[in-house]
Amino acid sequence: MSDYILELNNITKNFPGVKALDNANFRLKKKSIHALLGENGAGKSTLIKIITGVYNQNEGKLFLNNQEKSFSSPNEAMNAGISVVHQERNLIRRFSVGENLMLTNLPKNNLGLIDYNTVAKESKKWLDIMELDIDPNTIVSDLTVAKMQLCEIAKALSLESKILLLDEPTSSLSPQDTKNLFALLKRLVAEQDVSIVFVSHKLEEVFEICDEVTVLRDGKNACESEQITNLDRQKLVKLMIGRDEQIIKSKKNIDFTEENLLDLQSINTDLGHKNINLNLKKGEILGLYGLVGAGRTELIKCVLGLDKINSGQILLNNKEIKIKSPKDALEKYKIGYISEDRKKEGLILMHDVLSNAGITVWSNLKKILSFLNDSIVYNKVDPYVKQLEVKTPSYQQIVSNLSGGNQQKISVAKWLASGTDILFIDEPTVGIDIKTKSYLHELIIELSLKGTSIILITSDMPEMISLADRIITMKDFKVVGETINNHNYEEMSSSIMGNIHE
Amino acid sequence: MSALLKKDWFGLGLVLIFGSILISLFKPAFISPFNLYVLMLSVSLMLVVAMSQMIIIAIGQMNLSVGAIGGLVAISFTGLMEVYSMSILPAVLIGLLIGLACGFINGYITVKTGISAFIITLATLYIFKGMNLGITEAQPFYEIPEAVKFFGNAKIFGPIPYLVIIPIIITVLMWILMNRTSLGRYMLAYGNNVQSSELIGISSTKIVIYAHVISGLLAAIGGMLVVCRLQLGTPNIGDSWLLPSFAAPVIGGAILAGGKVDVIATAFGVILVSIISQALVIFKIDPFFVQIFLGFMILLAVFINRYREYREERRTKVFSDE
Numbered sequence: 001m002s003d004y005i006l007e008l009n010n011i012t013k014n015f016p017g018v019k020a021l022d023n024a025n026f027r028l029k030k031k032s033i034h035a036l037l038g039e040n041g042a043g044k045s046t047l048i049k050i051i052t053g054v055y056n057q058n059e060g061k062l063f064l065n066n067q068e069k070s071f072s073s074p075n076e077a078m079n080a081g082i083s084v085v086h087q088e089r090n091l092i093r094r095f096s097v098g099e100n101l102m103l104t105n106l107p108k109n110n111l112g113l114i115d116y117n118t119v120a121k122e123s124k125k126w127l128d129i130m131e132l133d134i135d136p137n138t139i140v141s142d143l144t145v146a147k148m149q150l151c152e153i154a155k156a157l158s159l160e161s162k163i164l165l166l167d168e169p170t171s172s173l174s175p176q177d178t179k180n181l182f183a184l185l186k187r188l189v190a191e192q193d194v195s196i197v198f199v200s201h202k203l204e205e206v207f208e209i210c211d212e213v214t215v216l217r218d219g220k221n222a223c224e225s226e227q228i229t230n231l232d233r234q235k236l237v238k239l240m241i242g243r244d245e246q247i248i249k250s251k252k253n254i255d256f257t258e259e260n261l262l263d264l265q266s267i268n269t270d271l272g273h274k275n276i277n278l279n280l281k282k283g284e285i286l287g288l289y290g291l292v293g294a295g296r297t298e299l300i301k302c303v304l305g306l307d308k309i310n311s312g313q314i315l316l317n318n319k320e321i322k323i324k325s326p327k328d329a330l331e332k333y334k335i336g337y338i339s340e341d342r343k344k345e346g347l348i349l350m351h352d353v354l355s356n357a358g359i360t361v362w363s364n365l366k367k368i369l370s371f372l373n374d375s376i377v378y379n380k381v382d383p384y385v386k387q388l389e390v391k392t393p394s395y396q397q398i399v400s401n402l403s404g405g406n407q408q409k410i411s412v413a414k415w416l417a418s419g420t421d422i423l424f425i426d427e428p429t430v431g432i433d434i435k436t437k438s439y440l441h442e443l444i445i446e447l448s449l450k451g452t453s454i455i456l457i458t459s460d461m462p463e464m465i466s467l468a469d470r471i472i473t474m475k476d477f478k479v480v481g482e483t484i485n486n487h488n489y490e491e492m493s494s495s496i497m498g499n500i501h502e
Numbered sequence: 503m504s505a506l507l508k509k510d511w512f513g514l515g516l517v518l519i520f521g522s523i524l525i526s527l528f529k530p531a532f533i534s535p536f537n538l539y540v541l542m543l544s545v546s547l548m549l550v551v552a553m554s555q556m557i558i559i560a561i562g563q564m565n566l567s568v569g570a571i572g573g574l575v576a577i578s579f580t581g582l583m584e585v586y587s588m589s590i591l592p593a594v595l596i597g598l599l600i601g602l603a604c605g606f607i608n609g610y611i612t613v614k615t616g617i618s619a620f621i622i623t624l625a626t627l628y629i630f631k632g633m634n635l636g637i638t639e640a641q642p643f644y645e646i647p648e649a650v651k652f653f654g655n656a657k658i659f660g661p662i663p664y665l666v667i668i669p670i671i672i673t674v675l676m677w678i679l680m681n682r683t684s685l686g687r688y689m690l691a692y693g694n695n696v697q698s699s700e701l702i703g704i705s706s707t708k709i710v711i712y713a714h715v716i717s718g719l720l721a722a723i724g725g726m727l728v729v730c731r732l733q734l735g736t737p738n739i740g741d742s743w744l745l746p747s748f749a750a751p752v753i754g755g756a757i758l759a760g761g762k763v764d765v766i767a768t769a770f771g772v773i774l775v776s777i778i779s780q781a782l783v784i785f786k787i788d789p790f791f792v793q794i795f796l797g798f799m800i801l802l803a804v805f806i807n808r809y810r811e812y813r814e815e816r817r818t819k820v821f822s823d824e
Contacts, residue, residue, distance in 0.1 A: 075703040090698040092691045094761055103691065104702050106684050113682040159702075 004063075005030045005195050006051070006082075006163055011060035013046050013219075020046040021057070022219040028163065031189050033196045035206045035228070038216035039240055039433035040406070044199060047216065048165055051197075052084050053077035083156035084165045090152055091140045097151055098123035098136030101158045126158045129192070130184060146177035150184070157192065164188075165197045170205060171430055174291045182209050201433060203233055215239040241435045252449065254284050254469045256484070259318070261453050262422055267312035269302040271295065273477045276312070280422065285444065285454045287468030287485070289461070289496055295477035296457045300424045304329050304337055336420035338412055338428060384413040412440060423447070426457045441467060465492045473499040510755030510767035518774055525777070529784050537780070539661040544776045547727055548746055549669040552772050553676050553765075554720035555747035560680065561713045562693040562760020563612065563619035568747050569740030570630035571604045571718050572725030577634055579726050580643035580735025583650075590647055597726050598719060604630060605718020609711035619714075634737050642736040646729065654730025665727060672720065677765040679716075689713055693760030749775055749796055753803040757811075775799065 006028040013021040021043045028034050038044045049055045050062070053071030062069050064080055071077040074084075084090075091100050098116075099106070101123040109115040120136040127134055132150055140148060149169065156164055166185075170178045186209065188194045198210055206213065206228070213231060215222040222239040231239075260279040267276040273295055280286050288296045302309050305323045313320050316333055329335040415423060425444065429437045444467060448454050458464050464471060465487060473481035473496050481499030485492060526532045551568060558565040579597040582588040588596075608626055612619045653664050680686040691699040692709045700706055721740075728739050752758070753774060754767030778799070779792045 074701050078701065079703070089695075090701060092694045092698065092761070094694055095687075095691065099687070103687070106687065108684075113678065114684065114687065 003030050004028060005065060007063040007066075008047070008051070009061050009063070011047070011050060011057045011062075013043075013050065013055060014058050020219055021050075021216075023060070024216060024219060024221055025224050026051075026214055027225050028195050028197060029212065029225075030195055031193060032211045033185065033189055033198055033209055034225070035198050035200070035210040035213045036216070037199075037206065037213060037236070037240055038222075039435055042216040042240075042433075043219040044216055046219075048084070048167065048197075048199070051077070051163075052082060052165065078159060078161070081160060081162040082165070083159060083161035083163070084167065085149065085152045085156055085169065086167065090155070091148060093141040094139065096137050096139055097127070097134055097143070100140060100151065101126055101136070101155050104159065123154075123158070126154045129157065130154050130188075146173050146181075149173070150181070153184070153188075157188075157194075162193065163195050163197065165199070167199045168201070169198075170200065170202065174293065176291075178205070185209060203236055206236070207233070217242060237434060240433075252283070252469060254281055256281065256470070258282070260315070261317065263313075263315040263318075264303070265313045265315065267299075267302070267314070268310045269299070270308035270310060271298045271302060271477070273299055273302065276479055278472060278479065280453050280455060282453055283448050283451050284469050285448050285456055285467055287464045287471040288455060288457045288474060289459075289464050289471055290474035291459070291500065294474040296474050297426055298477070299474070300337065300426065300455070300457070304335070304424075330418070330420065334419070334421040335424070336415045336418055336422070337424045337426070338415050339426055381413065385410070409436065409440075412443070420452065422453045422455070424455045424457070427459065428456070429458070429460065429463060437463075461493050461496070462489065464496075465489050471496060475500050510764045511770055514754065514767055514770040514774065518770055518777070521774075521777060521781075525781050525784070529781075532781070532784055535661040537784075539657065539663060541776055541780055542661065542666050543663055543731060544779070545773050546663070546665045546669040547724065547731065548750065548772045548776065549769060550672055550720055550724040550727060551743045551747045552750035552768050553672060554717045554724060556751040556754075556756060556763050556765070556768050557676070557680075557689070557713050557720070558619065558717050559748075559751050559756045559758060560686075560689050560693050560760065560763045561709060562696075562758075563710075563713075564748075564758070565608065565619065565623045565714070565717050566744065567604070567608060567623040567627040567630055568717065568721045568724075569743035570627045570634070571601055571721035571740070572728070572743060573737065573740035574604065574630045574634045574725070575601050575722040576725035576729050576739040577638050577643065577735045577737055580646060580729055581637060583647060584643045584645035584735075590649060594726060598722050601718040601720075601722020601725075602715055603718070604721075605715040606711060608718065609714030612714070613707050613710040638737040640737055642734050644734050646733050646735070650730050651733045654727070654733060665731060668723065668727065672723070673765060673769050680763065680765055685709075685712060690761055690763070693762070695761070745793075745796060746772075746775060749800050749803075752800055752807075755803075755807060757807060771803075 004027050006026075008024070008026040011021050011024045011026075012019070024043060024047060026036070026047060036044055036047065046055065050057050053074045053076050056070065056072070062071075064082075069080065071080065071082075092103070095103070096119075098119045102119050106114050107118040107122060123136040127136065130150060130153065132147075132154065134143070134147060134151070140151065143151065153164065169181060173181065182205075185196055185198075189196060198206070200206060210228050212225050213228055213236065214224050214226070215236070217240065222242075258281055261282045261284075262280040264276055264278040267273060267278075269276075276299060278286075288299075290296050298307065301307050303314060303323065304326045305328060306326065314323065315321070321333060323329045323333065323335070326337055329337070412428065428440055428444070432440070441463070444454060444456070456464070456467060458467075465485060468485050471483050471485050471492070472479055473483075481496070483492065483495050483499075522532070531537060551572070554568050555565060575597045578600055579593050582593040582596060583590065604626070608619065608623055611617075611626075612622045615622070656664050658664055658667075678686075680690065688699065688704045689709055689712070692704060692706065696706065699709075724743070725739055729735050732739070750771035751763055751768045753771035754764050754769075756763040756768065775796060778795055782792055782795065783789065
């Protein structure tokens with residue numbers, strides 16, 4: 001009798017042309033939080049999909065409570081007590097929280113009709129266990145993203161799940177929500193007899209809450225069930241990428257007395273921004289820091305004409321401009337926008353790699369030639385796609401079939417190819433592995449050295465401090481601080497957090 | 503009060519009440535017993551047709567063959583009674599069975615092929631309509647039993663026709679189905695989010711087939727009610743159902759992507775469309791304007807829905823964390 005609740009032994013999974021997993025092992029101890037780490041394409045998602053019944057392995061065995069199992073559907077895995085917690089995806093948004101929790105087993109009255117009083121009462125139990133102060137009658141779409149995620153966990157508990165898989169659970173949570181989530185997870189493990197598999201690219205989080213770590217690299221175990229206390233950040237990164245992490249720092253001297261390239265003066269917007277003053281120098285990387293909901297992305301969208309600016313001016317080279325749309329911004333003023341939400345805004349998922357990467361150069365090239373052929377677009381785009389190491393079988397690959405990280409790379413590549421003067425970059429490295437992250441960082445710095453001015457939005461403090469020349473802090477749709485970056489992490493982070501919590 | 507305002511049926515109900523008062527102030531003939539009788543007849547028939555479409559909208563699909571099923575059942579029902587001298591009850595049962603079969607075919611093909619119901623029901627529309635024309639050779643059946651004629655035209659008391667009974671029962675049953683049974687909730691869950699409803703073990707096959715079967719049954723009932731009303735079975739019954747079948751649910755706040763329908767608001771939508779059609783007649787406006795009006799009503803309803811969604815999205819986006 002071992003004390004493992006879940007064991008995967010010598011798992012191999014082949015896809016046409018790729019060995020996604022090669023003799024990989026994974027062992028989850030009862031009542032522990034186990035980190036599953038690896039770069040994009042290392043086989044993490046494949047392993048998770050085998051655990052949750054989406055895929056079946058070609059070789060190897062899966063044991064649940066020492067019994068060999070094989071799941072033919074996610075529903076079977078769920079009935080066996082294995083739940084994946086997504087960020088909101090598994091809830092029925094127009095139903096109440098209570099109905100969502102009880103959906104598989106809706107309580108009925110004598111007539112066989114659903115009894116919503118009992119639904120509320122029964123579901124309240126699970127919310128109470130999680131110490132969640134949510135009325136079970138609240139409609140899910142009225143909740144914040146953080147609360148939706150907690151409801152997902154409550155739902156998993158109500159299904160008597162003993163194993164929770166959390167895939168990048170904090171990627172859209174504020175630091176406070178993240179702290180609450182971690183406290184809850186620790187309590188669940190201690191009190192509810194639950195074991196947790198935790199997947200994240202944020203290593204700080206792994207050190208904060210995990211007991212053991214399994215790292216995958218190229219489908220094989222780089223380490224297996226290692227105690228977290230035996231590792232440090234450097235060792236972990238080396239396990240993941242197979243070499244030491246390179247810390248990149250922007251070393252530039254921006255002359256802040258120089259003329260402003262872009263200047264926002266007393267901007268008030270329809271979305272609630274109050275008196276925003278902000279300027280950008282040539283070749284500068286200006287960081288916009290703030291918690292989620294501080295209004296940073298919304299500000300950029302107003303500047304690009306997607307939402308209304310009520311008063312104030314935008315000056316480009318000291319001349320007032322009015323931007324009507326992102327297309328206007330790109331074609332008239334050479335201002336580009338790399339979106340944070342690549343699925344919704346950044347890429348046309350049904351199109352192939354080449355047309356996505358080339359989309360921004362079309363209008364430029366058209367002027368010269370009045371027609372386009374693939375080879376012209378190819379020549380423009382290819383160097384960037386190569387530089388970013390986009391893993392695609394060919395340029396004719398449909399983008400939605402690529403992994404998330406590779407999609408992000410393409411959405412960056414298309415802007416690099418477009419030759420803009422000003423680039424707004426929004427959360428460029430969310431969900432991206434460490435190796436690609438440092439390539440992207442190098443590219444952003446290189447771009448600014450060549451004279452492109454960049455406004456960078458990121459909630460990743462180390463990223464902000466290594467890239468930005470100057471950091472503007474925003475809170476509640478206002479600018480609350482401005483600091484010239486000296487790239488000293490301790491000093492800068494305490495100064496920025498000071499601005500936020502003043 | 504604010505909870506009431508959020509309900510789709512509430513605003514529509516207000517529009518109905520004030521609209522009716524306004525029309526009857528200008529034209530007292532609007533509330534004459536005869537006019538109310540005609541109004542109730544038209545509401546009764548369209549109510550069943552609207553419910554038949556609404557349940558398919560609930561699962562995020564469309565049924566273009568609603569009218570074709572209604573027509574096929576109508577001529578089968580009358581044909582059985584005229585040509586084979588069948589008595590009413592077995593003819594009704596066979597009519598229901600045909601509707602059920604048509605719905606099953608729609609649902610089964612849709613779920614097994616994964617092709618959109620729009621395409622499948624476009625094809626079956628022609629198949630069912632073709633069978634209708636093949637059977638009738640485009641000739642109506644006139645020999646309808648007196649009891650059927652009576653049911654379609656007599657009044658219970660005052661201006662209230664017998665014909666309203668079945669549609670009212672159907673509306674109540676539909677409300678219970680969509681709000682108080684697992685099947686109905688699972689249909690809405692499926693319409694909201696196919697993946698997550700499959701994950702918790704809701705069977706897509708079952709949901710889609712049930713929805714189409716119920717839709718087929720309701721279309722069949724609609725077809726037979728029209729026979730009662732017209733006192734004959736003509737092959738063109740159902741030809742004009744398509745537009746109003748979508749109009750009422752959409753005016754009632756249904757989202758065509760699925761997952762949101764409101765039975766009461768759909769019923770109000772039917773009444774609204776009927777009142778407007780009739781008001782235009784009373785005000786002696788060219789009947790062609792009814793269609794134009796209906797078109798604008800649908801546009802308006804879609805705009806209101808879109809605006810609500812936009813508000814909702816923006817709220818969750820801007821205040822996603824604080």
